[in-house]
Amino acid sequence: MELIIIGIIIVVVVVFIAMTIKIVPQQRVGVVERLGKFHRLLTPGLNILIPVIDQVRVYHDLRIQQANVPPQTVITKDNVQVQIDTIIFYQVVGPEEATYGISDYVYGVRNISTATMRQIIGKLELDETLSGREKISSDIRLALDEATEKWGVRIERVEVIDIKPPLDIQEAMDKQMKAERSKRAIVLEAEAAKQDMILRAEGDKQSKILKAEGDKEARIRQAEGLGQAQELEALGQAKAIEAVAMAEKARIAMIASAGLDERVLAYQSFEALTDISKGPANKIFLPTSAVETLGSLGAIAEVFKASKEGK
Secondary structure (H helix, E strand, O other), X not given: OHHHHHHHHHHHHHHHHHHHEEEEOOOEEEEEEEOOEEEEEEOOEEEEOOOXXXXXXXXXXXXXXXXXXXXXXXXXXXXXXEEEEEEEEEEEOOHHHHHHOOOOHHHHHHHHHHHHXXXXXXXXXXXXXXXXXXXXXXXXXXXXXXXXXXXXXXXXEEEEEEEEOOHHHHHHHHHHHHHHHHXXXXXXXXXXXXXXXXXXXXXXXXXXXXXXXHHHHHHHHHHHHHHHHHHHHHHHHHHHHHHHHHHHHHHHHHHHHHOOOHHXXXXXXXXXXXXXHOOOOOOOOOOHHHHHHHHOOHHHHHHHHHHHHHO
């Protein structure tokens, strides 16, 4: 009997402690009611309550959470049924309002997003719907923000996961897409051929211009070289003539300085006649005065005789 009483006391003590001490994890908060009326919030850590009088109504998770909205079938402005899947990210920022402002804020968020989605899609045509996911998400988030502000819930993000048109529309879209791609490929090929022809023509033009400029440059340099060569040749000839004249002048001066008389000059003339007589001429006429002069030179007469015999 004593053991039973002791056991009951222990249980009562444990229950009393459990009702008195509340440990709240991080990023969670509890709503405490005292005698059925909101009293305070339980913050993360150790919290003390008055048993029976204070009660925890609900705990809220303050982390960002997500709520999947079931696929919704909506009708576009051009009367096409599409199925849209969305997901909503939200966060509880007012635990008191989230507890007393609405019975189930997740359910409320889903309903508002569905109604807003139908209104938005009803104003868009199919092509605008398929290409306007970002706009649809933004409009739904703005509509939810206005409604959930008094619920203590903040909508962080709304994402349109998928938009599915009917099967026949998908097939028509596939055919259209293939036709567009084929058309784009043909246009690109034509543009490539055009660019190829233009580039080839430009290359041929540049090649001809460069070749003409090269020929012009070659002819100019060739003319300049020929002119310089002729100038150098004339200069060389002038110098040669000048050198010969100077040599002749020096020779005459040397002859004059050597004191040669008329006989020596006559002898030199006779040597020149000897060379002439070795040529094709059959006869050579000499002036009488020259013969007389030469006749006095026995050696010269011998040379003359030898030249005649050689002839």
